[in-house]
Amino acid sequence: MSRVIGIDLGTTYSCVAYLEGGQPVVIPNLEGLPTTPSVVSFTSAGERLVGTLALRQAITNPRNTIFAVKRLVGQKFASPEVQKARGKLPYGLVEAPNGDVLVSFDSKSLTPQEISSMILGYLKTCAESFFNDKVSDCVITVPAHFNDHQRQATKDAAQICGLNVQRVINEPTAAGLAYGLNTGSNGVAAVFDLGGGTFDITLLEIQDGVFNVLSTNGDSYLGGEDFDNRIVDWLVDDFHRETGLDLGTDKLALQRIKEASEKAKRELSFTTETEINLPFISSDKSDSKHIRKTLTRGTLESLTADLVDKTVPRIEQALADAQLTPPAIDRIILVGGQTRMPMVKKKVSDFFGRPPEEQINPDEIVAMGAAVQSGILHGDVRELVLLLDVTSHSLGIETENDGYEVVIERNATIPTRKTKAFTTVENNQRRVKIHVLQGESPLASLNVSLAVFELVGIEPAPAGVPQIDVTFEINADGLVQVSAADVETGSQHKIEIRPSSGLMASEVKEIMRSLGEGHGGSGEDG
Ligand code: ADP
Ligand code: MG
Numbered sequence: 391m392s393r394v395i396g397i398d399l400g401t402t403y404s405c406v407a408y409l410e411g412g413q414p415v416v417i418p419n420l421e422g423l424p425t426t427p428s429v430v431s432f433t434s435a436g437e438r439l440v441g442t443l444a445l446r447q448a449i450t451n452p453r454n455t456i457f458a459v460k461r462l463v464g465q466k467f468a469s470p471e472v473q474k475a476r477g478k479l480p481y482g483l484v485e486a487p488n489g490d491v492l493v494s495f496d497s498k499s500l501t502p503q504e505i506s507s508m509i510l511g512y513l514k515t516c517a518e519s520f521f522n523d524k525v526s527d528c529v530i531t532v533p534a535h536f537n538d539h540q541r542q543a544t545k546d547a548a549q550i551c552g553l554n555v556q557r558v559i560n561e562p563t564a565a566g567l568a569y570g571l572n573t574g575s576n577g578v579a580a581v582f583d584l585g586g587g588t589f590d591i592t593l594l595e596i597q598d599g600v601f602n603v604l605s606t607n608g609d610s611y612l613g614g615e616d617f618d619n620r621i622v623d624w625l626v627d628d629f630h631r632e633t634g635l636d637l638g639t640d641k642l643a644l645q646r647i648k649e650a651s652e653k654a655k656r657e658l659s660f661t662t663e664t665e666i667n668l669p670f671i672s673s674d675k676s677d678s679k680h681i682r683k684t685l686t687r688g689t690l691e692s693l694t695a696d697l698v699d700k701t702v703p704r705i706e707q708a709l710a711d712a713q714l715t716p717p718a719i720d721r722i723i724l725v726g727g728q729t730r731m732p733m734v735k736k737k738v739s740d741f742f743g744r745p746p747e748e749q750i751n752p753d754e755i756v757a758m759g760a761a762v763q764s765g766i767l768h769g770d771v772r773e774l775v776l777l778l779d780v781t782s783h784s785l786g787i788e789t790e791n792d793g794y795e796v797v798i799e800r801n802a803t804i805p806t807r808k809t810k811a812f813t814t815v816e817n818n819q820r821r822v823k824i825h826v827l828q829g830e831s832p833l834a835s836l837n838v839s840l841a842v843f844e845l846v847g848i849e850p851a852p853a854g855v856p857q858i859d860v861t862f863e864i865n866a867d868g869l870v871q872v873s874a875a876d877v878e879t880g881s882q883h884k885i886e887i888r889p890s891s892g893l894m895a896s897e898v899k900e901i902m903r904s905l906g907e908g909h910g911g912s913g914e915d916g
Contacts, residue, residue, distance in 0.1 A: 794833060
């Protein structure tokens with residue numbers, strides 16, 4: 391039987407693992423490292439680099455080096471988040487015909503799904519080289535708060551690189567699985583995941599092999615990059631004050647400052663001060679200018695305290711949804727590189743009144759959990775009987791005057807389904823439109839639009855007479871499916887679906903076909 395790999399596709403770093411003798415093991419990348427930068431770069435020679443090699447030349451090739459694409463996956467170009475990110479990115483963003491965001495470089499544009507597929511393809515290659523065998527199946531993780539578009543886009547990315555996704559699983563749930571498998575201890579765990587771009591908090595109960603996710607919450611625009619940007623702004627402002635020069639528009643300088651800032655931030659998790667040294671960062675008519683500054687842990691903390699504070703209301707909401715208070719939490723599992731920052735650890739410890747678990751590798755535990763999940767699917771993990779995860783967003787439909795009616799509440803255990811009866815409001819009405827949304831706002835327009843489902847071919851009848859049962863379903867991957875049945879005939883009712891975002895199945899195929907052609911003549915045969 392061919393191997394199934396577990397993939398943590400991170401904003402900044404990705405990791406791949408598999409299950410060996412019932413235990414998860416991380417697969418090293420081609421450079422022998424356990425994690426791979428989620429970076430893709432296109433060189434002037436027309437070469438494509440992924441991971442460490444791509445990151446290494448980011449400074450000299452900033453416009454064609456794509457990082458943090460996970461923040462763009464499944465997003466609209468016009469969304470405030472994308473517009474905000476845009477100003478900070480050295481590479482370009484443009485709008486797709488359907489309003490989605492596209493990555494642009496070198497007069498080309500690619501979907502975030504395609505960029506992600508290049509990272510996944512690299513991880514697949516690493517695994518294949520490790521096993522010396524083909525790999526085609528995977529379990530892939532996503533942040534718990536990812537909506538339907540973001541999940542579907544991640545799945546499409548895997549498909550583009552030839553990976554069949556057996557299950558999409560939430561990152562914190564995966565971390566909980568890997569942790570629970572190793573300790574076998576019962577109780578309620580809080581998984582606090584602060585990575586490069588996103589924050590998730592998940593509460594889960596572990597009881598004799600049953601993993602029951604109680605609630606989840608998060609912020610898709612809060613992560614280590616925001617901490618880096620605070621240092622960048624601090625350096626740029628200071629440089630402007632001292633020299634009158636604005637580095638904010640100099641992409642090359644900004645890329646160097648960003649790298650130095652991230653490095654300084656990492657160091658300050660272990661030391662109390664560090665020096666940022668960037669010679670020849672700019673120049674004016676008279677001479678070259680340099681940045682040379684000492685950054686202390688105290689200054690970093692004051693620059694970023696509000697970012698850490700932003701996690702608190704999310705934790706409180708997750709507790710409230712699970713009807714728990716901080717003392718009810720038995721274990722705290724820290725995930726994500728940014729949790730190495732002492733201020734983050736302290737905030738979480740103070741909040742819950744207990745220290746986090748030691749001996750968890752925050753960079754690897756999610757991929758390990760994905761590998762455990764693959765084992766559960768194949769019956770290779772005997773200790774775990776059942777995993778009950780939840781949906782992080784309410785699912786509902788638009789009603790009159792921009793209203794929103796919730797059909798499936800957030801934190802409902804998945805898979806789940808709900809059926810609602812629809813009818814017509816006019817005589818001889820042949821179509822009924824159902825606008826499906828995800829989110830918590832009472833206003834339809836403030837939630838994420840998933841798709842418009844149109845029930846078509848309704849037989850002419852007086853208003854209110856036709857009865858069509860529409861079933862809304864969230865499957866084990868957290869993906870939304872809608873189906874409809876005619877109550878009278880019991881037969882499947884025809885629906886036309888207009889998704890608000892993402893690639894159509896035919897577009898995924900088209901991309902795969904064009905990639906196949908690109909590889910044509912290499913002598914490789916299916
Ligand atoms: P993701 O899963 O989102 O890719 P990771 O879990 O890999 O994220 O975390 C990456 C983030 O963690 C980056 O912002 C990185 O700068 C930060 N990070 C890594 N090591 C440290 C450290 N020692 N101190 C503070 N932040 C760190
Ligand atoms: Mg992560």
